[in-house]
Amino acid sequence: MSDAAPAPAATLVLFGAMGDLASRLLMPALVHLERDGLLDGDTRLLGISHGEGDDAALREKLKSFVEDEGDGEAWARWAPRIAYLRGDFTDAALYEDLKARLDGNAVFYLATAPGFFGPIADRLGASGLLDERDGFRRLVVEKPFGTDLASAQALNAQLLGHAEEAQIYRIDHFLGKETVQNITVARFANALTEAVWNNRYVDHVQITAAETVAVGSRGKFYDETGALRDMVPNHLFQLLALIAMEPPNSFDAEALRTEKSKVIAAVRAIGPDDAVRGRYLGGSAGGKDVPAYRETPDVAPDSNTETYVALKVAVDTWRWHGVPFYLRTGKALSARDTEIVIHFRAVPPLMFRDTPAEALPPNRLILQIQPGEALKLEMSVKRPGPVIETVPACLSFAYADAFDLGHRTGYETLLYDMLVGDQSLFQRADQIEGGWRAVQPLLDAWRTGEPEDYAAGSAGPTSADALLARDGRSWHEIS
Structure with missing residues (x-):
């Protein structure tokens, strides 16, 4: 109870x-x-x-x-x-x-x-x-x-x-998940996190919503929608807003929604040069054989609808100036994984000039949303022995280890809040329109052309890797 x-x-x-x-x-x-x-x-x-x-x-x-x-x-x-x-x-x-x-x-x-x-x-x-x-x-x-x-x-x-x-x-059922709601607590209830939650310490942020399932029986709906419309202006932008918003003066619904709305309004319109779209080919994903997207029932054989999107997003605020947000979502991928990864800046290497980069990676805070809700902090520790040798380590908190979550759909909190009149987790009109405004250039550009093919069961199209590689970065491996 x-x-x-x-x-x-x-x-x-x-x-x-x-x-x-x-x-x-x-x-x-x-x-x-x-x-x-x-x-x-x-x-x-x-x-x-x-x-x-x-x-x-x-x-x-x-x-x-x-x-x-x-x-x-x-x-x-x-x-x-x-x-x-x-x-x-x-x-x-x-x-x-x-x-x-x-x-x-x-x-x-x-x-x-x-x-x-x-x-x-x-x-x-x-x-x-x-x-x-x-x-x-x-x-x-x-x-x-x-x-x-x-x-x-x-x-x-x-x-x-x-x-x-x-x-x-x-x-938006994403916002009913415990780990999503915990973003505000992890940020604002802990001085250690909020103190470094800015462009002085954060190098970049990655937000991933990967699925192993293919389109399946939803071919008609999905062919009219695609990954961009289905996931980005709503789910992924809501996660971005929770990460990037300024501290509200209370947990009052309008205070929270106003701060989130400011972030979405500050998202710079995304052009094709900062975006990748993909479409899965036949193969195996999630332990099941998957037909190529164009061979899915109710999908047009000449469809140019994307099943994968990767974006580089700029948030034009004082706190996040110069910090890119990389977003990706797709179907028929190698793993089901919804997560937010905060990549912090590397420490000055003065004391560790001879240490290989892989032995001294930057700190990362991982907010695992599904499956297996968890918080993980990756940091460096000393390997036992007579010399100073660093190795990566992970401090992990899993919700299931501390709480009896039971089987929940993600709608419980949303339905309860709706009945009591709390709109904190619901989108306001200006948030909705701000999200569409940011992706409208892509919707216009992608009316023509073709998505890049990727194998079902892979991590997505190779151009998504190139999107980060040009900035000297790489995706956190989905697993």
């Missing part, structure tokens, strides 16, 4: 309730919150979808990813509070029916295809369902939020035409 108070009761209206997101991630997270005593007993779920079904069918669908061990009692309490409503998301009659079923607090969660975000918001607004006369009304929007700067601006304007910014929760 958690020490936190239970969230206030509300009706969670889940558009797209029969979809994969609802059963695979959202329902298990709600069950975990129930198990931990973080939900009011009157909280309920009303699932909406266009297909045939009833309450029992929705309950059976949502139970499919709920673990029996430890979660059975929590699911038993949840199941009677789940109901199904069939309807067309664009039909005004659905919203009149919905209005008759709601009383008090309500959250509208859009777990739908992105094309429905705007129309659903329009219908909710027109029917008065976003009016907060007898309780709070909140709108939760999944990514992708737009496909470029213009579409993100248009969607923000559409949502804000019906709801206040304080009612809108643009969700």
Whole structure:
């Protein structure tokens, strides 16, 4: 059980309730919150979808990813509070029916295809369902939020035409992970780290989100999206903002979001000379045979969509002037690894003139996000013996060794925060638009041309190595 108070009761209206997101991630997270005593007993779920079904069918669908061990009692309490409503998301009659079923607090969660975000918001607004006369009304929007700067601006304007910014929760599940949230604690609660968190001591920063999985059955979505749109303006820029932001004056949501927004606004627009795109060929990744991207079902045979991106990013602030941030993400790679690596500057070699460089590497702080959440500090120590001989060593802290993390989806904290009204981990409109603004030059440039091929199961295209090598640096090995 958690020490936190239970969230206030509300009706969670889940558009797209029969979809994969609802059963695979959202329902298990709600069950975990129930198990931990973080939900009011009157909280309920009303699932909406266009297909045939009833309450029992929705309950059976949502139970499919709920673990029996430890979660059975929590699911038993949840199941009677789940109901199904069939309807067309664009039909005004659905919203009149919905209005008759709601009383008090309500959250509208859009777990739908992105094309429905705007129309659903329009219908909710027109029917008065976003009016907060007898309780709070909140709108939760999944990514992708737009496909470029213009579409993100248009969607923000559409949502804000019906709801206040304080009612809108643009969700990014990366931000619900414990290690991501720990970035602010690791920085600001420790004098040793914050004292050296600047361009005087940091040489560069690497942010990696590598996956072994290929596109698989998501060919249609991915071919319209690609690695850049899918990962960079949201996930990776949010991690960058947490690393690079100035200390907020409190953990208040607006204080945190304002500092993150300043960082994203300070990201210099990225041109093709500072970017690499790749596309995987057939091979083996993650222990599975992977067809070439262009041979994936629902992918155009002449597609120029990228499955890998590497970027050199400049953050134009006083603290980070001259410190490059290298970002990379890709599919069908050699390892699953999401991490942030802070590379510190090398010490002056006056005392160690005869020491080989590999025996005296610069210090590195590694924030491991997934898998295996951990903090690692790489430093040099003396090898035992009669002479001074340095060797690299690693001080490591693994969350699983100190805490019982259990099986979590990453949505638990986000759903709880949304119910209690804490927007700290949710993106604001200016953050969304700032991210798209920074990558828009690449979106324009990459309309033509071809990504560089790389073998499935490798670390990515060779040009990604060259991107760092030209600066005299190299990627931290994914493992």
